[in-house]
Amino acid sequence: MCLRNLPDNNEKISHLVHSMHYVSLHLTKYIKCLQSIVYPTFEIIMLVVIVLLAAVEAEILQMIANVRVIVTQASMTVRLLVSLYVVLFL
Numbered sequence: 001m002c003l004r005n006l007p008d009n010n011e012k013i014s015h016l017v018h019s020m021h022y023v024s025l026h027l028t029k030y031i032k033c034l035q036s037i038v039y040p041t042f043e044i045i046m047l048v049v050i051v052l053l054a055a056v057e058a059e060i061l062q063m064i065a066n067v068r069v070i071v072t073q074a075s076m077t078v079r080l081l082v083s084l085y086v087v088l089f090l
Helices: 001-087
Strands: none
Touching: none
16 A cells, blocks of 8 residues: 555655745745845845844843753752751751
C-alpha cells in the first residue's frame, strides 16, 4: 500500500519543491527591484529593525539575568533553611 502511494507522494513533493523554487525566484526578483528603487530607505529600515532586535535581545538577556538572580537567591534561601533545619532538628 505504501508503494502505491509513493509515486503520488513523489509528485506532490516534486510539485511542492517546484512551487517553492518559483516563489523564491520571484521574491528574489521583487526584493532586488525594491532594493534598487528604495535602497537608502530599505537600508534605514533594516538598521532600525536591527536596533530594535538588539534592544529586544538586551531586554530578554536582562530578564534572563533577573531570573538567574532570583533563582540564585531562592537556592541560597533553600540552602539556609535546610542548614537551619539540620542544625535545629537533627
